[in-house]
Amino acid sequence: MSGRVLVGVKRVIDYAVKIRVKPDNTGVVTDGVKHSMNPFCEIAVEEAVKLKEKKLIKEVVAVSCGPQQSQETIRTALAMGADRGIHVDVSGKDYENLGPLQVSKILAALAKQEDAQLILLGKQAIDDDCNQTGQMTAALLDWPQGTFASEVSLEGDKINLVREIDGGLEHIKINTPAVITADLRLNTPRYATLPNIMKAKKKKIVTVKPADLGVDVTSRLEVLKVEEPPQRQAGMKVETVEDLVVKLKEAGRV
Amino acid sequence: MAAVGALSRIARLGSRICKNRVTLSGNSQRRGIAACIDPSHGLTDEQKEFQKVAFDFAANEMAPHMAEWDQKEIFPVETMRKAAQLGFGGIYVQPDVGGSGLSRLDTSIIFEALSTGCVSTTAYISIHNMCAWMIDSYGNKEQREKFCPDLCSMEKFASYCLTEPGSGSDAASLLTSAQRKGDHYVLNGSKAFISGGGDTDVYVVMCRTGGKGPKGISCLVVEKGTPGLSFGKKEKKVGWNSQPTRAVIFEDCAVPVANRLGEEGQGFNFAMKGLNGGRINIASCSLGAAHASVQLARDHLLVRKQFGETLSNNQEPMK
Numbered sequence: 001m002s003g004r005v006l007v008g009v010k011r012v013i014d015y016a017v018k019i020r021v022k023p024d025n026t027g028v029v030t031d032g033v034k035h036s037m038n039p040f041c042e043i044a045v046e047e048a049v050k051l052k053e054k055k056l057i058k059e060v061v062a063v064s065c066g067p068q069q070s071q072e073t074i075r076t077a078l079a080m081g082a083d084r085g086i087h088v089d090v091s092g093k094d095y096e097n098l099g100p101l102q103v104s105k106i107l108a109a110l111a112k113q114e115d116a117q118l119i120l121l122g123k124q125a126i127d128d129d130c131n132q133t134g135q136m137t138a139a140l141l142d143w144p145q146g147t148f149a150s151e152v153s154l155e156g157d158k159i160n161l162v163r164e165i166d167g168g169l170e171h172i173k174i175n176t177p178a179v180i181t182a183d184l185r186l187n188t189p190r191y192a193t194l195p196n197i198m199k200a201k202k203k204k205i206v207t208v209k210p211a212d213l214g215v216d217v218t219s220r221l222e223v224l225k226v227e228e229p230p231q232r233q234a235g236m237k238v239e240t241v242e243d244l245v246v247k248l249k250e251a252g253r254v
Numbered sequence: 255m256a257a258v259g260a261l262s263r264i265a266r267l268g269s270r271i272c273k274n275r276v277t278l279s280g281n282s283q284r285r286g287i288a289a290c291i292d293p294s295h296g297l298t299d300e301q302k303e304f305q306k307v308a309f310d311f312a313a314n315e316m317a318p319h320m321a322e323w324d325q326k327e328i329f330p331v332e333t334m335r336k337a338a339q340l341g342f343g344g345i346y347v348q349p350d351v352g353g354s355g356l357s358r359l360d361t362s363i364i365f366e367a368l369s370t371g372c373v374s375t376t377a378y379i380s381i382h383n384m385c386a387w388m389i390d391s392y393g394n395k396e397q398r399e400k401f402c403p404d405l406c407s408m409e410k411f412a413s414y415c416l417t418e419p420g421s422g423s424d425a426a427s428l429l430t431s432a433q434r435k436g437d438h439y440v441l442n443g444s445k446a447f448i449s450g451g452g453d454t455d456v457y458v459v460m461c462r463t464g465g466k467g468p469k470g471i472s473c474l475v476v477e478k479g480t481p482g483l484s485f486g487k488k489e490k491k492v493g494w495n496s497q498p499t500r501a502v503i504f505e506d507c508a509v510p511v512a513n514r515l516g517e518e519g520q521g522f523n524f525a526m527k528g529l530n531g532g533r534i535n536i537a538s539c540s541l542g543a544a545h546a547s548v549q550l551a552r553d554h555l556l557v558r559k560q561f562g563e564t565l566s567n568n569q570e571p572m573k
Contacts, residue, residue, distance in 0.1 A: 018556070071299075075303060076303065079307075198355075
């Protein structure tokens with residue numbers, strides 16, 4: 001067991017920003033807009049660092065796929081306690097079309113290259129809400145997956161996991177190596193401290209290209225149009241149940 | 255209409271100083287105010303990280319409580335200690351005594367960001383930092399080791415005591431006297447408008463050990479609980495209520511000579527050097543407050559509708 005954990009971190013538009021659609025409806029405005037690490041990725045980093053502090057794993061490697069600015073996101077992970085970073089350089093049109101399938105291929109290739117024991121990801125990104133990367137990565141590697149994790153504990157070469165699912169909480173035990181995706185209540189991410197930010201300066205970030213990993217990032221999807229959601233219409237109140245049924249029938253709902 | 259006019263002027267100012275122009279969807283005629291000042295422009299990667307932590311701390315730990323702190327006049331000790339755990343207690347104090355060892359520019363960036371959460375508290379934190387720095391820079395080994403670690407962790411809080419009822423702008427004419435008696439100085443006099451006064455533990459006091467003028471002034475560190483040290487009533491202020499302001503009164507207050515920073519007669523020099531940094535810190539706090547205010551105004555413009563349109567669409571035509 002290498003004791004190495006890969007943590008995927010994605011640079012997304014900050015959760016507090018009001019999103020605007022571009023006038024040409026090809027996407028949302030990203031220029032000049034505040035970006036930060038995806039909140040679920042922060043939770044994943046925190047969990048990895050906690051595991052290292054408990055001495056259950058030896059090394060935390062932060063990975064991000066994107067343009068030059070993705071290195072800022074890796075630096076935040078380093079400031080939180082990750083040991084080193086890998087920046088997979090994807091920019092321009094390739095970056096605009098980058099989706100879970102390509103990212104999971106990249107992560108699978110890196111997991112093999114780095115001999116990772118565990119991959120920790122956020123359950124989904126707040127920009128596309130795909131909730132696919134973790135699952136696809138596990139499938140490509142033929143590894144077990146523990147998604148929507150709200151509790152993780154390592155027991156020898158197995159992992160005990162509590163998953164938050166629609167029906168409640170599911171307790172599972174999976175083998176390693178495995179992919180885990182973090183849900184909201186897994187932990188509360190720490191603030192980076194000033195001394196840790198300064199220590200992070202000395203940590204290395206290596207840049208690689210998808211081609212170096214043998215991954216083709218051409219997308220099979222094409223975004224045709226991005227629109228704002230329809231404006232919410234006012235509802236109406238009715239006096240009696242009969243009126244309600246009449247209105248529903250008129251609207252074709254019943 | 256006057257209110258709309260004023261807000262429109264703020265919006266136009268905002269879009270003029272915006273480095274990135276963003277157009278509101280569907281309306282390419284109007285100047286966009288959807289993006290605003292990006293405070294991380296021109297910073298190094300490391301400075302961006304410092305700023306990010308400070309912004310996050312301000313938004314999560316300070317802003318939600320700011321109004322309550324002001325209304326109830328709460329000195330937020332626990333929150334400030336949390337800030338100290340991140341390294342904000344002695345930002346430009348040297349690491350060997352618990353400080354973060356950063357530059358003045360780094361410090362300014364941090365205070366500007368923290369201020370977006372609560373100006374009053376951040377201003378106090380900056381005063382605390384100034385005092386810690388003075389002891390760090392001008393204290394001897396024993397003084398640095400005795401006071402700085404606790405100040406950097408905010409186990410103890412500090413106040414800067416220069417101003418007196420009779421000397422504000424003319425600080426060098428201060429009257430608080432410190433008479434040498436054996437291995438103590440006996441202090442008599444009072445300081446006015448001391449931020450944190452009464453609630454803080456360590457007082458950096460400029461007092462007269464010699465003759466008139468700046469060369470007769472020395473700097474002593476006085477600890478709370480020293481007999482003869484007392485405080486006036488808490489001043490009633492309009493705003494900035496998260497830090498208490500009181501007079502600090504010395505009545506035959508005996509302070510060990512070992513608590514003197516540097517030599518006799520150097521106190522005024524130290525005081526001014528402290529303020530050189532303090533001035534930048536306070537200005538940074540004001541910038542942070544302005545930043546937060548412009549953002550709030552911008553958000554309001556995008557949401558508030560009058561005369562059938564959002565205020566942002568009601569901008570005066572460019573003449």
